Amino acid sequence: MRIGLDIGGTKTDAVAVTDADEIVGRIRRPSGHGDEAVVADVVESVRELCAASDVSAADVTSVGIGIPGLVDTANGRVLHAVNLGVESLDLASVSSARLGVPVVVENDVKAAALGAAALRGESASMAYLNLGTGVAAGIVIDGAIWRGSRGTAGEVGHISVDPNGRVCSCGQRGCIETLCGGGALARAWGRPGSLPVRDIFDAADRGDGDALRLRADLFRGAAAAVRVLVLSADVESVVIGGGLTALGDRVGDGIRNALITDAKGSPFLRSLHLDERIELLPSGSPAAALGAALVGAHTPQKEIAAHG
Amino acid sequence: MRIGLDIGGTKTDAVAVTDADEIVGRIRRPSGHGDEAVVADVVESVRELCAASDVSAADVTSVGIGIPGLVDTANGRVLHAVNLGVESLDLASVSSARLGVPVVVENDVKAAALGAAALRGESASMAYLNLGTGVAAGIVIDGAIWRGSRGTAGEVGHISVDPNGRVCSCGQRGCIETLCGGGALARAWGRPGSLPVRDIFDAADRGDGDALRLRADLFRGAAAAVRVLVLSADVESVVIGGGLTALGDRVGDGIRNALITDAKGSPFLRSLHLDERIELLPSGSPAAALGAALVGAHTPQKEIAAHG
Incomplete structure (x- = not known):
């Protein structure tokens, strides 16, 4: 049995996956904050999941962890996972020592990309576009995560x-993230409320000018990301997920309409049929945890020997 | 011996390549125009090259052809090669019947990408960015052309x-090609002369305002293309070629400076060291013809049987 964990800023999603890639158990629990709490979260999630799924700890062959932040996959180290209060943590080796099984760590967006591809049965070429606080994509080619040369694959x-766009947290102007990242939208909105993107959509529905502009920005930013992914890596389809897609069709239809509108004046764009090649990840999808389990199952043999 | 041809709008470049990927002969001759002239060009180029390189026709095992336009590689068909006056031509099968050897046809930019990677000894991940009349890139991953799902890989x-940029021939506004494509620059310049991009550079050197703006556009467009390639496919390096690079360092230094300037305000961009990851293809490089020869050498066995 392979276990996959998706450790988010607020909750951890854990799934038990058979050798036939079937999910046979799932639990969710609040995430910890800080190095020790994150490691405890891993150990406790595996324990709870085994109990809930009637899986013996001895039957667990691997654990894969998807986590936000910069991940050094070769060494299983997590860097700058700001939302989890982790600056640098040898998550794979520390967790593996506690659990007694091989542990592999992967960036959460890349894990979700692999999981989404597995759930769709699309292994040839797919991108997963994550619209969360920030914006990034994972690319899956021939059933494997596309890693690129220096870890910036999918950093769309x-x-x-837009050379006249808003300044991005990265220092550039008019980045796609300034248009469709939850953090950037909340800053541009600037009004109180715990769910700023939902507030923007509700206010736009009431005709608020600022909200209409920001909602349109979200749609055109996501549409631009889809175009970049197709006109560079030429993926067959783009699955869109992340916190902003909790708004469901309100987001999905808007992105689709933006793709259609942008293609109106361009026979070239129309020939790409981009509006038919996007799909929203269903709310509550276990894609990221499943992808983590699949990554974990590909533990190199030497690592199994080291911890076995 | 493998032969590679790069059929351009004005001239055809032909190389003879050993099994060790070494170029042992090269000729250049004017290209033909129209279906029959292009086929005759292929046959004549092979004949001349064999004579010049002291290679017997019987020793030629394959011919690869790089050609501008849309190429259906599976069927060896060329579509919409406007500069060559070809609308639809079964170039592989017709040429193969005349030459008695297997022939493979490939888009010229993709062939040049493969050839440039071979010349640099860079096989892991590289993009070739072609700044010609239009702008497109070819991506080479693990020594093979990255094809993507629908033929739009590298169509950066x-x-x-720029949502407020010039209208592109594709119907969109502010495309990278409107900034750094030779055709778009010539249209925006609008003054007589057979070498408009050179004229723009010369006029910019004299302080002409329009020319200064267009030259800056070229640099920022190419810099944007480099960023897109690295932040999507995450290639290690970008080799830049095509007609506009005949201006050598005047173009190369400008693109490099644009990458440095754009990165000034962004620690993220600075961390990518993009200015150190670009390189101009030397003038007269046989990259495209060599790449065509390499593509031709990978003829599927069934095709050899069919024409052998």
Whole structure:
């Protein structure tokens, strides 16, 4: 049995996955904050999941962890996972020592990309576009995460598409993330409320001018990200997930309409049928945890020997 | 011996390549125009090259052809090669029947990408960015051309980076090609002369305002293309070629400076060291013809049987 964990800023999603890639158990629990709490979260999630799924700890062959932040996959180290209060943590080796099984750590967006591809049965070429606080994509080619040369594959959030756009947290102007990142939208909105993007949509529905502009920005930013992914890596489809997609069709239809509108004046764009090649990840999808389990199952043999 | 041809709008470059990927002969001759002239060009180029390189026709095991336009590689068909006056031509099968050897046809930019990677000894991950009349890139991953799902891999020329930019021939506004494509620059310049981009550079050197703006556009467009390639496919390096690079360092230094300037305000961009990851293809490089020869050498066995 392979276990996959998706450790988010507020909750951890854990799934038990058979050798046939079937999910046979799932639990969710609040995430910890800080190095020790994150490690305890891993150990406790595995224990709870085994109990809930009637899986013996001895039957667990691997654990994969998807986590936000910069991940050094070769060494299982997590860097700058700001939302989890982790600056640098050898998560794989510390967790593996506690659990007695091999542990692999992966960036959460890349894990979700792999999981989404598995759930769709699409292994040839797919991108997963994550619209969360920030914006990034994971690319899956021939059933494997596309890693690129230096870890910036799928970093479409920081491609500028407007030289006169808002300044991005990265220092550039007009990045895709300034248009469709939850953090950037909340800053541009600037009004109180715990769910700023939902507030923007509700206010736009009431005709508020600022909200209408920001909602349109979200749609055109996501549409730009889809175009970049297709016109560079040429993925067949783009699955869109992340916190902002909790708004469901209100987001999905808007992005689809933006793709259609942008293609109106361009026979070239129309020939790409981009509006038919996007799909929203269903709310509550276990894609990221499943992807983590799949990553974990590909533990190199030497690592199994080291911890076995 | 493998032969590679790069059929351009004005001239055809032909190389003879050993099994060790070494170029042992090269000729250049004017290109033909129209279906029959292009086929005759292929046959004549092979004949001349064999004579010049002291290679017997019987020793030629494959011919690869790089050609501008849309190429259906599976069927060896060329579509919409406007500069060559070809609308639809079964170039592989017709040429193969005349030459008695297997022939493979490939888009010229993709062939040049493969050839440039071979010349640099860079096989892991590289993009070749072609700044010609239009703008497109070829991506080489693990020594093979990255094809993507629908033939739009590397079509970075038609990613919009300015919603208020000039209208592109594709119908969108502010495409990278409107900034750094030779055709778009010539249209925007609008003055007589057979080498408009050179004229723009010369006029910019004299302080002409329009020319200064267009030259800056070229640099920022190419810099944007480099960023897109690194932040999507995450290639290690970007080799830049095409007609506009005939201006050598005047173009190369400008693109490098644009990458440095754009990164000034962004620690994220600075961390990518993009200015150190670009390189101009030397003038007269046989990259495209060599790449065509390499593509031709990978003829599927069934095709050899069919024409052998």
